Every structure is written in structure tokens, then in C-alpha cells.
Amino acid sequence: MRVAIVTESFLPQVNGVANSVRHVAEQLVRQGHQPLVVAPGHGPDHYLGIPVTRVRSVGLPGYRAFPLGLPDAALERALADFGPDVVHLASPIVVGAAGLRAARRLGVPTVAVYQTDIAGFARQYGVRAEVLLDRWVGRLHRKADRTLVPSHSSYRQLAALGVPDLHLWRRGVSLDLFDPSRRDQERHATLSHDGRDVLVGYVGRLAAEKQVRRLAEIAGIPGTRLVVVGEGPERSWLGRHLPGAHFSGQLGGTHLATAFASLDVFVHPGTSETFCQTVQEAQASGVPVVAAAAGGPLDLVEHGRTGLLFDPEDRFSLWRTVTAAVRDADLRSRMAAAAHAKVQDRTWPIVVEDLVERHYRAVLDQRRLAIA
Template identity: 30%
Template structure:
């Protein structure tokens, strides 16, 4: 059991804590299911906790897919009110429709819709629109009724802002996200913030100003049963590279922030030097206009059939694609971890990556692959050519990559989270017991938030009449509202821009027809 101060004692990560069995965990995530690396990681954790007897209720935005997200478990032991998954409505992002900005929702409503009352612990996976709401509302619960929070910081929202928003607007949005995250994470209800790489810790401590004692590193695991060299398909290789070309591979959502401009430049330079290759790109984007913009970056390479876009792949099909490649190329510089890199290594495929973000902690330069300075296009291309010319070098890096990936097991990672959850729950129960012994004072607002939420009936009237709103809460509310307004304006402008691009070819063709140039 954790003490009142300092980090919890070390635990045996080979065992699951008995103290978490039968506990109620409210897990709020911005995406859930087969959507991206973050959501796949969250899904693995949910299945791990449930398989060991913890009751986990997942709250997430609608991902606009019909895919089954998890294997249901028996619920009779926890009562009729327990719902394993609750989907919320929101506004889908135009550049990534699988993700949504969740509309305002009451925390008390989430309690009722999942367990019929407060859970033992709240877990926030990569908090953004939903996680921010949860943390902000929990601040106005009494100390007695504040449910402990554990958060997993998996998405660099500030970094995305710098790429997605133009110029000064991107810098301002990035600064705003950092300030908001620092404010929310600093509250005593947030007990632990997991981070995946040293890059993220530097951001949380140095930029967001989060207390270092709350931070704990949490790597990601990989299923070595699924991702392994035995999945290699000679039929796929023959289909992609009938003339024995070196097969370069990447797997990512097709979006500008994933480094595709850099990848296109690297592929063009390889082609200019006469290097014999095929570049296979797995992934897509449900916004077809964004996907088309990425594909157009590769220009004449597509006409030469040097680049192959396969679309989305899942399951055995996905693992076969990984294992059938020769070299994995990772060009994104916004990844907090980079699960695709670990999946490539587990498939015994050496990696060439830009030395920024999570991959810097995964790839061991010269042993499992190569790390290249983020803007060194020439160095990136040279390493690809070096690997292409030496089958012996590729074989050595492949063995090392696979061995390193096999050390990252989901079992230990899931158990580490479970132990932290157990520590937080037991610490809260101890503190509540101590308070009962030391005071008999009545807690006027136990268990019930004293205010509604944005746009909810009577919310602002409650804030004014009750007179209990401190300045920091007002600032927090205004900040979140400002972010929503700013993002909403950006979404509208972005959608209009994409619509204009879609209509432009038709308009141009019509004008040429009317002018007689056909």
C-alpha cells in the first residue's frame, strides 16, 4: 500500500494485484477500438484488466465504425447498472473523422450511465476533449468525494497544433494546450501521469509545468504472436516487387502531420539516384480529400508504380504486410511513442526513423535500425541505400530488432498500470478513514458537483448564486471554452477549404468547356 507521501513501493510486475479485482474503473478515452495506435493500446489494457477481474466501464466518442471493440465479460457480479461501454456524440475532426470532439457532458451522468454511481478510480487515456471535461468537473467535488485519477499521456496535442494550424495561430494553440494541460494535471486528484518517452517527460515538466513526482514512464507492448517474422508472405512480396526490388514499408494514418511530405521527398531522392525499390504504404483516412492530398505528394512515383497504397489493413492481413517488408520507414516527428515502430521490430524489420519523439527511445541506433536527425533528408536516404545494398546488414538488424521487441510484453505493462491503480485506490480509502477519525464536520457537497456543465440548464445561474467558484475554475472554464471555440472555427474553415478543393476541378473543367478549350 502506498504511503501518504513519495512514490509507491516497488511491485512484482509479473503478478496482477489482488486488490484490484472487483474494483470499478471508469476509463475515459478519446478513441477506442481499431482506430489507431493509442486506441489499440487502450484496448489491450481494458482486456487485461477485465480478464483479471476488474470491472472496467469505457466511455469514448463514437468512432463511426461497426467493429467489435472487445470481448464482453460476465456482469452479474457487479450489478444490473454496470455498462461496459458508453459511446458519446461529438463533432468528427475533418482531417481525421475517426476522432471526435466530445460535446459537453456531465461527469455525474457518466457515473450513472456506467456504474450507477461513482467508481473507485478514473483512468484517462490520452485526455483531450473528454478527459479535459472530466478533470475540470472533478475539481469542484469535495475532497471526500474526489475519485482519484490516473492519466496516460499518449498524444502530443501541442505538437499537432503547430503542424495543423498556420503560423502564429499554431504557436498560440500549442501554448494554450500546454497551459491547459499543466493546469489540469496539477490538481491533487490526478495521482499519476504515465508518459511513454523521455521526449514527452521533457514536455510535461519543462513546458506544461507538471510536477515531476507525478510522472511515471510506461512503455507500450506488442503482440509478438501476431507481429513476428513467421507472418512473412512470399506471395505478397512477389506481388509488390516482381523484379526483386527492395520493399520499403510504412504504416500510418494518411495525414500531413504523419511526415508524409518528408517521406515523399525521400522516395523522390531514392528514385533520382536510381535506387531499385517499392514503397508500400498501409493506412488511409476516412476524409477522402485529406487522403488524396497525401497521395498527390508522391507525384510521378505513383505513375511509375514505385509507390503502392494498400488502404487500411487489420488482423492477420496487417501482420503479413509488416513481416513481408525489408525496411520500415518512420517519418513522423509528432509521435509520443510510435507503436508502429515496435510492431515493425517485432516483425524482424529494421527501422530507419527520424530522431524525434517516441521512436528515439525505441530504436537503438546501429543495432535495431537507424535514427536520423529530423531534417537530414540526405542522411535518411543514405541509410536506406546502405540497408538496401547489404542483405547481411539487414539480417543482423532484423535479429536484434525482433529480440528487443520481444522484451516489451503487454503482461508486465498492464500489471504496472494495475498496481498504480491499486495504490491510488487504497491510498484514498486510507485517507478517507483518517478524516472520519479526525473530524465529524459535515461535508456539504459530498458526492455531488455543485455546478452543471457548459450549456446545461441553470449552470451559469448556479455558479453565480452559490458563490463558490474560485478564480482558477473560471479561468479553466474560459480556457476550455476558448479551445472549443477556436477548434470549431478551424473545423469550419478547414471543411470549407476541403470543399473548395473538391469543387475546383469541376469548376475549372466547366469553364474550359464553356470557353471552347476542350
């Protein structure tokens, strides 16, 4: 099957959309399919032998390192030349909208993957346009042949916007990379002052939409040391307000997996996550999770069993919840074991096979019936 993946973000960007596209493209090749990636911004024109067509972009205001794609005639030419069976729209907003129009003109079925709460994203940067952005997102997904959502929260959100033919499709996790065996006791001892402190960590982009400034609320919990892994526009603010924290910078591969597994508690404070891949990676790493009781984490964390959820509307709930995890080593151990067991059937090969066999083939069959 020839699959054109039109995405709002791809390498060298490191974020949930780019990483998901990378994994999907890799697995498509391994399962005998031919993908093409169409993405904004500068970067490689091939990835592991997979062709990548680049379209125009501008830097996102307030986050110049993030390229925002622009409509580009190169996109439709690339799709026409490639001749896809299916167009996969990864978190469609601007480039995805152009990809949707091109696919419809070419008569190619589309599968749209909802991944970014764009209204919530914009709100964190001071842009108050929730109604307009939700209307735009709803309009795009109503025109796609099928929409895949990562969580029940996202399902309800798009259903309220009148989007039909919604299907739950979660992300995979690289169990060969994220695993408790990656824990580095020497690293842990160094950061925790020879085990005197519990390592409480955040892993991800240091950006406003992740609400990382809330980490300041837990920086003073006795007997803990905060570890921050990642880079982004909020790095300087965090550096000023978390003087005792250890900043690892952006990590990847085995270095990232080791940083995850060497934590004692993983914290994600954001409330706008449609899924929250880092929660799943922490669980695969055998690290207990504390996350906001909002969005994607509600599907990933069973409170008290596979992690803890805090009330984001209660200004003291994050502190209380992290403190409860820090003070109870047995609770941490039980939650880590239960969460690790729960993610064992969420590998990328399984997830992408489901994408192809259950979703790509469904829209192809629908198109054939319509033509007949």
C-alpha cells in the first residue's frame, strides 16, 4: 500500500506529532508498505530511505524554533507524483488542510489523526480564539473520510464539534527502548545525593502548553530533587525558579530511556494533552506517574493502581499528590509494576498493523463502494 503522510511536524523537530509520524513511517516500511512524508520546515529529504517532501514554513510567534507550515503547491504535486492509495493527515491544521484539499481533488481517501488540542495550545500563548480554532478543527475532520482519536476525552471533544466516524486509536510505545532495565543506579545516586532524595522528574518540551511552570509548585517538597529533561522556550524561566533542579537538556535514544528509568516519580502537569506519550514511556520504564486528571492521562492512569491523578483546578493538589508518592515507596513500587504490565501490548508494530488493517483498508473499501 502506498501511504502519503501529511504532517504538521517532522524531524528534526522533537514532539509528539513528529515522533508518531516517524514510528508510523518506520513500521509501514517494515510491514511491506511504501510511505511518503510531506512536512514543513527545513530538514532531511529522506528518513531511513523514506522520501520526505518539504513545504514552506514560518517560525511560530513566541516559539521560533517550531516551524508552522504554509499552503504550498509542492504538496499537491508531490501527492500526484507519488500516487498514494491513502493520505494520512497527522494532526491536520494548515499543511494538513492543504493535504486534505489535494487528496479530495485527486480522489484519494483520507484518514485524519487528531493529536493536538490547538485551541488549548494557542491559549497558553495568549491567543484567545478557542471558538474559531475549534470550528476550523471540526471543519477539517468532518471533511476527512475517517478520524482517529487517541483518548476518550478527544473523542468527546470532536464529537461535540460534529465530527462523524470517530475511532479510538492510541499511540504505541518502544518497549525495546523504554524498560526498567535502563535504570542507572550510579546516575540515580549522583542526582539524589547518594539516595537521600527521591528523584521527581519531568520529561518533555519545556513549552507553555505543557504548563511546566507548575513544576515550581513541587520544587520544595522535602526529601526530593527535581530533574528536568528537555529543551524549549520556558527553559530560562525554569532555570531562574528551580535553582536546585538538575537540567539534563534534550536527550534521545538510550540516553533518554536511561533518564526516564532512573527517576523515582514522573510528573506531567499539563492539562491539554490529547494522549500524553511521555506518561506511557514512563510507565514502560517502570516509573510511577503523577499526571493531571484531564485529557489523555485519564485513559492512561488508573488512579491508585497505575499512577496518581491530581486535580488541576486545586492549586494544592499537585503538591499533595506528589508528596503522597514520595512518602510511600511501596505505593510507588506497586503502581510502577502495574503500569509496566499494562503497556506490554502497546508496541508500535501492533498499533501500526491495526492502523493499516482496520482504518486504511476501511476507507479504501468505502471509496471503492462509492465508485461502484
